[in-house]
Amino acid sequence: MADERAQAPLPANSRRAQIMKAAGDLFERRAYQEASMEAIAQHVGIRKASLYYYFSSKDELLGQMQQEMIEPVINAHQSRLSEGALDSRGLLLAMMTDLVSLTETHPGHMRIYVERHRELPELIRGKIAEQTDRYRGMLVDVLDRGVAEGVFTVADPNLTAMAILGMCGSTYQWYRPGGKCTAPEIAQYFYHILMTGIETSS
Amino acid sequence: MADERAQAPLPANSRRAQIMKAAGDLFERRAYQEASMEAIAQHVGIRKASLYYYFSSKDELLGQMQQEMIEPVINAHQSRLSEGALDSRGLLLAMMTDLVSLTETHPGHMRIYVERHRELPELIRGKIAEQTDRYRGMLVDVLDRGVAEGVFTVADPNLTAMAILGMCGSTYQWYRPGGKCTAPEIAQYFYHILMTGIETSS
DNA sequence: CCTACCGATCGGTAGG
DNA sequence: CCTACCGATCGGTAGG
Numbered sequence: 001m002a003d004e005r006a007q008a009p010l011p012a013n014s015r016r017a018q019i020m021k022a023a024g025d026l027f028e029r030r031a032y033q034e035a036s037m038e039a040i041a042q043h044v045g046i047r048k049a050s051l052y053y054y055f056s057s058k059d060e061l062l063g064q065m066q067q068e069m070i071e072p073v074i075n076a077h078q079s080r081l082s083e084g085a086l087d088s089r090g091l092l093l094a095m096m097t098d099l100v101s102l103t104e105t106h107p108g109h110m111r112i113y114v115e116r117h118r119e120l121p122e123l124i125r126g127k128i129a130e131q132t133d134r135y136r137g138m139l140v141d142v143l144d145r146g147v148a149e150g151v152f153t154v155a156d157p158n159l160t161a162m163a164i165l166g167m168c169g170s171t172y173q174w175y176r177p178g179g180k181c182t183a184p185e186i187a188q189y190f191y192h193i194l195m196t197g198i199e200t201s202s
Numbered sequence: 203m204a205d206e207r208a209q210a211p212l213p214a215n216s217r218r219a220q221i222m223k224a225a226g227d228l229f230e231r232r233a234y235q236e237a238s239m240e241a242i243a244q245h246v247g248i249r250k251a252s253l254y255y256y257f258s259s260k261d262e263l264l265g266q267m268q269q270e271m272i273e274p275v276i277n278a279h280q281s282r283l284s285e286g287a288l289d290s291r292g293l294l295l296a297m298m299t300d301l302v303s304l305t306e307t308h309p310g311h312m313r314i315y316v317e318r319h320r321e322l323p324e325l326i327r328g329k330i331a332e333q334t335d336r337y338r339g340m341l342v343d344v345l346d347r348g349v350a351e352g353v354f355t356v357a358d359p360n361l362t363a364m365a366i367l368g369m370c371g372s373t374y375q376w377y378r379p380g381g382k383c384t385a386p387e388i389a390q391y392f393y394h395i396l397m398t399g400i401e402t403s404s
Numbered sequence: 405c406c407t408a409c410c411g412a413t414c415g416g417t418a419g420g
Numbered sequence: 421c422c423t424a425c426c427g428a429t430c431g432g433t434a435g436g
Contacts, residue, residue: 006420006421006422006423007421007422009421031321033321036414037414037415037416038413038415046421046422047421047422048414048415048416049416049421049422049423049424050421050422052415052417053421057415057416058414114375115316118233118234119233151402153401153402155391159388160395160400162376163369163392166370166373166375167368167369168368169372170367170372171364171368173368189361192357193362193365194395194400195399195401196401197395197397197398197399198348198354198355198397199353199397200354200355208405208407208436209405210405211405238429239430240431249407250430250432251405251406251407251432254433255405259431260430260431260432
């Protein structure tokens with residue numbers, strides 16, 4: 001018999017999503033130390049121990065949050081590829097827009113992804129690192145394709161990919177929704193810099 | 203009377219530098235959790251309690267490390283300005299080289315600077331944030347100057363500065379010394395992308 | 405700079 | 421999903 005004061009467990013999937021959202025919110029606004037399992041539970045409105053009904057450990061929770069970030073951008077790129085409607089320029093802009101938009105939709109996840117990746121246990125960290133490498137490879141492929149099409153001139157596609165990822169992946173550090181720029185506008189501007197550079201063409 | 207087994211305290215300045223270096227090393231190679239005061243002390247070869255002879259708290263130590271990063275790049279830029287030998291292009295390249303080089307000379311400090319800034323107590327965090335803002339302002343000034351000189355075409359100097367800082371400030375995430383590129387080479391390449399863009403000029 | 409020690413917190417578990 | 425609880429660790433202090 002369950003304690004009468006205990007709520008009925010919610011369906012695992014929706015509760016898990018709710019917990020991840022709460023953790024993301026805490027990471028976005030507060031320092032990491034404050035995103036304890038206790039704080040996350042309070043934010044959800046359940047007891048800390050109940051979190052362990054949905055996640056076997058804090059590492060599993062953090063790992064899930066990171067995967068929830070990288071998977072959608074991989075999938076978005078792949079479906080664009082299979083649609084075949086975009087050329088290398090269009091694909092590049094779309095990727096950059098995806099990346100910067102994460103800052104708008106999942107700012108806390110983004111921060112966790114960048115700043116806590118190394119803290120995960122080997123197994124799950126490896127899985128996420130693999131997806132990150134895969135995405136970087138996709139970006140390099142788009143650059144190579146642009147070179148093949150004659151529209152890009154890229155001396156070092158790998159370094160160029162790192163520049164793009166660094167530019168787009170650090171927006172979470174300063175972007176605040178409701179400011180003067182939306183995420184797609186920032187992506188568009190970064191794309192513009194990347195395309196034409198800032199040197200005056202005389 | 204001191205315990206006979208106790209070493210004599212080293213001069214505060216050199217010991218403090220040694221402690222900061224040890225903390226940087228730990229941050230570079232290990233996850234943050236492992237960079238405890240205990241681990242830092244072991245790495246230095248003293249007892250944890252002895253750290254508190256040199257730093258009043260862990261926050262003071264982390265704050266010092268962050269300031270030790272931002273101050274040199276501010277000073278380097280200012281002395282270049284007062285020398286007056288460089289134009290806006292030269293100044294920009296020099297700033298980017300400074301930033302990327304931190305990854306080589308202080309990789310652990312760089313990681314702490316980016317990933318643990320929010321965890322510091324208000325007072326010291328504010329001081330460092332101020333210096334960061336100041337440096338960003340200096341970068342915007344260089345861009346503005348290039349526009350005035352007619353050599354740069356920049357629609358939004360602030361956003362451009364964020365792109366540059368994001369690009370250069372995230373190299374610590376992937377750069378490993380002894381690879382195929384040195385830090386100045388990476389800075390040079392990033393500068394090249396920034397100047398001319400990747401779009402083939404037909 | 406050391407020995408000895410502490411309060412607080414944190415992730416996690418037992419058992420229902 | 422809750423109550424009750426624990427072991428480990430961590431930053432930090434007292435006192436020399």
